[in-house]
Amino acid sequence: MIEQELTAAQNVYSRITDNIETVMHGQRHSIRKTLAAFFSNGHVLLEDVPGTGKTTLSKALALSIHAQFNRVQFTSDLLPSDILGVSIFNQKAHEFEFKMGPIFTNILLADEINRASPRTQSALLEAMAENQVSLEGKTRKLNDLFFVIATQNPVEFRGTYPLPEAQMDRFTMKFKLGYVEPEDEVAILSAQQTDHPIHSVEPVCELEDIQKVKNLVRKVRISDEIKRYIVEIVSLTRRRDEIELGASPRASLALMQISQAYSLFDGSSYVTPDHVQESAVDVIAHRLLLNSQSRYSGISPDSVINSIIQSVKAPA
Numbered sequence: 001m002i003e004q005e006l007t008a009a010q011n012v013y014s015r016i017t018d019n020i021e022t023v024m025h026g027q028r029h030s031i032r033k034t035l036a037a038f039f040s041n042g043h044v045l046l047e048d049v050p051g052t053g054k055t056t057l058s059k060a061l062a063l064s065i066h067a068q069f070n071r072v073q074f075t076s077d078l079l080p081s082d083i084l085g086v087s088i089f090n091q092k093a094h095e096f097e098f099k100m101g102p103i104f105t106n107i108l109l110a111d112e113i114n115r116a117s118p119r120t121q122s123a124l125l126e127a128m129a130e131n132q133v134s135l136e137g138k139t140r141k142l143n144d145l146f147f148v149i150a151t152q153n154p155v156e157f158r159g160t161y162p163l164p165e166a167q168m169d170r171f172t173m174k175f176k177l178g179y180v181e182p183e184d185e186v187a188i189l190s191a192q193q194t195d196h197p198i199h200s201v202e203p204v205c206e207l208e209d210i211q212k213v214k215n216l217v218r219k220v221r222i223s224d225e226i227k228r229y230i231v232e233i234v235s236l237t238r239r240r241d242e243i244e245l246g247a248s249p250r251a252s253l254a255l256m257q258i259s260q261a262y263s264l265f266d267g268s269s270y271v272t273p274d275h276v277q278e279s280a281v282d283v284i285a286h287r288l289l290l291n292s293q294s295r296y297s298g299i300s301p302d303s304v305i306n307s308i309i310q311s312v313k314a315p316a
Contacts, residue, residue, distance in 0.1 A: 042172025104314030174286035245289035
């Protein structure tokens with residue numbers, strides 16, 4: 001990777017981050033995580049209480065890059081066809097015409113995804129893994145730039161359906177936005193005193209710039225030592241006593257790709273152990289299924305991953 005490419009990629013990342021920050025005060029770290037998943041062809045699950053800015057983050061990202069944005073409010077009566085689309089008979093042409101669902105977009109916000117039935121949740125599986133959907137015997141490709149941001153409320157369980165392990169494994173990262181500092185919350189009040197600043201967000205780059213950065217992420221050098229370090233961390237989740245179901249090779253791939261994105265953001269042409277450690281909890285923890293004894297003992301997947309990181313010697 002030449003220096004000019006690295007500088008150009010950093011410039012795109014900085015412009016998007018700064019633009020989103022005009023409406024997302026005090027959330028620079030969360031923006032960094034979201035963009036890492038975005039540029040590495042992944043998807044994000046945001047689990048947080050209402051009002052922390054999950055929807056605003058999604059809209060601000062779409063507006064910043066001049067992308068098409070669709071939002072689906074997941075409810076108990078939502079059907080797969082409401083997401084994927086359906087064929088409707090055209091009486092004038094005497095034939096069926098396919099009406100594309102909201103999944104045919106660049107950025108899809110799956111709001112409160114755990115309120116829909118498992119059948120409807122599964123409508124996203126093929127799209128997130130293979131960038132396509134199979135309907136009525138036909139395979140339809142999605143946009144090359146397809147990114148899912150799903151949200152769920154961690155404190156409200158009535159009328160919800162927990163995401164199955166197969167669905168969780170499709171999300172590259174899962175994290176929380178959290179509450180901002182009081183000073184940042186004051187800035188939010190001031191910014192929205194007369195109008196929401198999201199209405200004034202303008203694009204700072206085009207989709208062509210995004211594709212260039214996505215291609216560069218894969219070019220970030222990662223040594224065999226770092227690859228073995230990643231695999232050792234992930235494989236230990238399959239041997240820990242606290243864990244009933246460990247992380248799959250998909251987690252290793254995701255950890256590598258997110259680490260490459262972080263490296264690019266930091267202006268580095270190669271991955272370091274620090275980038276792997278920064279990514280590990282957000283990439284791996286949500287894929288784990290703890291045994292009942294561990295859950296009742298108050299052990300969390302995050303703490304298990306942190307323990308594993310401390311136990312594995314990082315390459316020099």
